[in-house]
Amino acid sequence: MKVxxxxxxxxxxxxxxxxxxxxxxxxxxxxxxxEVIFTVPKAYGDEDQRFTHIVNASDVELSVCGELSTSxxxxxxxxxxxxxxxxxxxxPYISPEEFEVEQNEYKSRVERNEIEYGDSDVWxxxxxxxxxxxxxxxxxxxxxxxxxxxxxxxxxxxxxxxHAHDWLTYYAGIAAKRVSGKPLVVHMHATExxxxxxxxxxxxxxxxxxxxxxxxxxxxxxxLTRKIVIEKYNIHPDKVVTVHNAVRFADGGKVFxxxxxxxxxxxxxxxxxxxxxxxxxxxxxxxxLQKVPNVHFVMAGSGDLFTHVVKRxxxxxxxxxxHFTGFLKGDEVHRMFDMSDVxxxxxVSEPFGISPLEAMKSNVPVIISKQSGVAEVLEYALKxxxxxxxxxxxxxxxxxxxxxxxxxxxxxGLKEVTNLKWDKAAKEVKDxxxxxxx
Amino acid sequence: xxxxxxxxxxHQPLRLKKYRFFSIGKDHNYLDEPLNRSIVNGIATRxxxxxxxxxxxxxxxxxxxLKISFSISGIAIEQFKMYAPQVLDSFxxxxxxxxxxxxxxxxxxxxxxxxxxEEFTSDVKRHCDLIEQEFGQKPISFxxxxxxxxxxxxxxxxxxxxxxxxxxxAKHILGWKSPNYVYASAKSxxxxxxxRNYKLSDDISFRFSNREWSEWPLTADVYANWIxxxxxxxxxxxxxxxxxxFGEHHSVDTGIFEFMKALMNNLAVCDSIKLLTVSEAxxxxxxxAVLHSPHAMSWTDEERDITAWLGNELQSEAFxxxxxxxxxxxxxxxxxxxxxxxxMQSSDHFFYMATKWLSDGNxxxxxxxxxxxxxxxxxxxxxxxxxxxxxxxxxxxxxNKTIE
Numbered sequence: 001m002k003v004x005x006x007x008x009x010x011x012x013x014x015x016x017x018x019x020x021x022x023x024x025x026x027x028x029x030x031x032x033x034x035e036v037i038f039t040v041p042k043a044y045g046d047e048d049q050r051f052t053h054i055v056n057a058s059d060v061e062l063s064v065c066g067e068l069s070t071s072x073x074x075x076x077x078x079x080x081x082x083x084x085x086x087x088x089x090x091x092p093y094i095s096p097e098e099f100e101v102e103q104n105e106y107k108s109r110v111e112r113n114e115i116e117y118g119d120s121d122v123w124x125x126x127x128x129x130x131x132x133x134x135x136x137x138x139x140x141x142x143x144x145x146x147x148x149x150x151x152x153x154x155x156x157x158x159x160x161x162x163h164a165h166d167w168l169t170y171y172a173g174i175a176a177k178r179v180s181g182k183p184l185v186v187h188m189h190a191t192e193x194x195x196x197x198x199x200x201x202x203x204x205x206x207x208x209x210x211x212x213x214x215x216x217x218x219x220x221x222x223x224l225t226r227k228i229v230i231e232k233y234n235i236h237p238d239k240v241v242t243v244h245n246a247v248r249f250a251d252g253g254k255v256f257x258x259x260x261x262x263x264x265x266x267x268x269x270x271x272x273x274x275x276x277x278x279x280x281x282x283x284x285x286x287x288x289l290q291k292v293p294n295v296h297f298v299m300a301g302s303g304d305l306f307t308h309v310v311k312r313x314x315x316x317x318x319x320x321x322x323h324f325t326g327f328l329k330g331d332e333v334h335r336m337f338d339m340s341d342v343x344x345x346x347x348v349s350e351p352f353g354i355s356p357l358e359a360m361k362s363n364v365p366v367i368i369s370k371q372s373g374v375a376e377v378l379e380y381a382l383k384x385x386x387x388x389x390x391x392x393x394x395x396x397x398x399x400x401x402x403x404x405x406x407x408x409x410x411x412x413g414l415k416e417v418t419n420l421k422w423d424k425a426a427k428e429v430k431d432x433x434x435x436x437x438x
Numbered sequence: 439x440x441x442x443x444x445x446x447x448x449h450q451p452l453r454l455k456k457y458r459f460f461s462i463g464k465d466h467n468y469l470d471e472p473l474n475r476s477i478v479n480g481i482a483t484r485x486x487x488x489x490x491x492x493x494x495x496x497x498x499x500x501x502x503x504l505k506i507s508f509s510i511s512g513i514a515i516e517q518f519k520m521y522a523p524q525v526l527d528s529f530x531x532x533x534x535x536x537x538x539x540x541x542x543x544x545x546x547x548x549x550x551x552x553x554x555x556e557e558f559t560s561d562v563k564r565h566c567d568l569i570e571q572e573f574g575q576k577p578i579s580f581x582x583x584x585x586x587x588x589x590x591x592x593x594x595x596x597x598x599x600x601x602x603x604x605x606x607x608a609k610h611i612l613g614w615k616s617p618n619y620v621y622a623s624a625k626s627x628x629x630x631x632x633x634r635n636y637k638l639s640d641d642i643s644f645r646f647s648n649r650e651w652s653e654w655p656l657t658a659d660v661y662a663n664w665i666x667x668x669x670x671x672x673x674x675x676x677x678x679x680x681x682x683x684f685g686e687h688h689s690v691d692t693g694i695f696e697f698m699k700a701l702m703n704n705l706a707v708c709d710s711i712k713l714l715t716v717s718e719a720x721x722x723x724x725x726x727a728v729l730h731s732p733h734a735m736s737w738t739d740e741e742r743d744i745t746a747w748l749g750n751e752l753q754s755e756a757f758x759x760x761x762x763x764x765x766x767x768x769x770x771x772x773x774x775x776x777x778x779x780x781x782m783q784s785s786d787h788f789f790y791m792a793t794k795w796l797s798d799g800n801x802x803x804x805x806x807x808x809x810x811x812x813x814x815x816x817x818x819x820x821x822x823x824x825x826x827x828x829x830x831x832x833x834x835x836x837x838n839k840t841i842e
Contacts, residue, residue: 260463314755319819323459
């Protein structure tokens, strides 16, 4: 079986959870004998060759994943992958409004010679075309759709099903379906309601809805997301299937230097935005510190609520126990998990939420909000309502004060998370493919 | 005969490096040494050395008719010793002329007068010792950090034995009164107050190079005329400014050095003007009235209050967490910890956390190493956390030893 997949990022060029999920999923599909043609917008290269160029995965990605690619299993995986890079400056995880702001900011920084085109940072790379194609995100979406049709045409007969990840790629998926007549599966990793609360961007909502309407099946990353899809987008329940994400264990975890703080460390790691619930974490921290003064809380990440949270922490008078690291990248994330004694994800709305799984991999007991998709698959995680700061403070207190409790959660949690394999999730995705291929 | 009193403030903080959370408990060196070194060396070349040379020449030429005053924070003197000893030497040369007074202030350029009298007193004592050691003068006049002054602070200053103190000629304190007289402090009336004439001071230190200013280009003759003429009545004209105004705020090509040279020459030979040090000016003029200042004032910003350092919740939090450690630091009394405790007290750290100008977090200040007030706050608190952890460890070790 072959699938034409539309994504927007793939390791090593990832900015967030979607790339990681796509990577895990395609690996899992390879094990299930599904071949993938992966189409991904890519921000560098010369814009005059803006059309697709097909790159064999072994040419590009093997050099990056060099040390991983030696085993037979790895080679088999990469043999089943074909890469198509499309030049585009699409960026996942931000709204059209934010896109415009970032775009302008980037342009002015380039003008001021603070950064150069093609700076090594992924985010910046993605902007490096800015100004040449127009800064309008919707134009990019439309352009990606045209290219999607082109890709489908050029690869005619080489795939049996089309799979599109999140709204930016839905038009491309629909276009490919029209050109090829092959069935379309769309994958909802997040809905506009998760990103924007009740203030949805109507254009984004419409694209999500038309993508799901045109699709033969919709995959939701959790029952929570499935429910939103059915209730808010009026998609027929029979058409929506939940496939929970999984987590991949990278080989040979790095060993980090010892930590400097012997006191307990409680961590929040994520964007500091409304939907991640940073405020609740701060309030819970203040409550814990009233009982146990020698606990350190860390908020790792950046976002639009950053200054608000810093002020609140100062106001509560806990700034000597509450630290901000700013945005962490790559190894720093693992280092942060490595240093943590408790991980808290107080999301107000989280379609899935891969970060608690990453924490559990590092033997860190986790507290997650009941309003997260990942709560559906985890047993060894303390679950609280995101707004219930008393319960959250209780849970934190329990995990730092009672070693037996935290030992149980970290041991059993590690075992549990080890069993959340992409092979299994990919099998479920393959079942979805089979159900739509006539 | 009018007295003109020139006083210059010299201070550079020990700036913290970008100390991250991951360093807490591991890295106990908080300073951005390359940055501090390059800033001090830069200002030394552009300002301190050429200006000191200029004053030395002028003082020698006028043989006692030209007197000026300085205060140099302890932390600035430390940095001169480390990075630019020739600057300290040139101040010493000025001290030897007998025409230059060095005032007392807080060693660490701190805000301790606002929160902890004991710490304030001992920090001033430390500074006096340093000044005596370096310049061979025992200070008798006082200048608080950023000219922060209130009746209660005046009382403490008098208790320490100072005869006079300098303060801002703030409108909200003076009302209809003129800054150009000597006043008496309200709670300790023996303490004499010299008040800054902010209009005439800022004409030199802020406006001199401003081409939008109606008086630009200002010449020494015009300025001297303002001082001597009837438009400036009074007995003592106090021109207090940051020393970095010369060569730093106004670069050399604005003509600021030529201006100062001409102005000093002009005033030194003027029959109706005496150029005196702060202590002389205070001693030779009788107080005309008692001046009340129930709330702390300073020479900073339009408001002339303390909100540049303690105006928002970030600053209050950092300030209260810093002084919460006072008792522990005192009980340990270890020179390494005392040293770090002092450098953490510099008012500059709190100034960098200010959000009162323009938009949130947009700090406008010379030599400010941070992108935003929030960054300044986070780094400061990280450093403070490490300091506290180390302090507690050291106290525990000390206690264990005593038990053994």
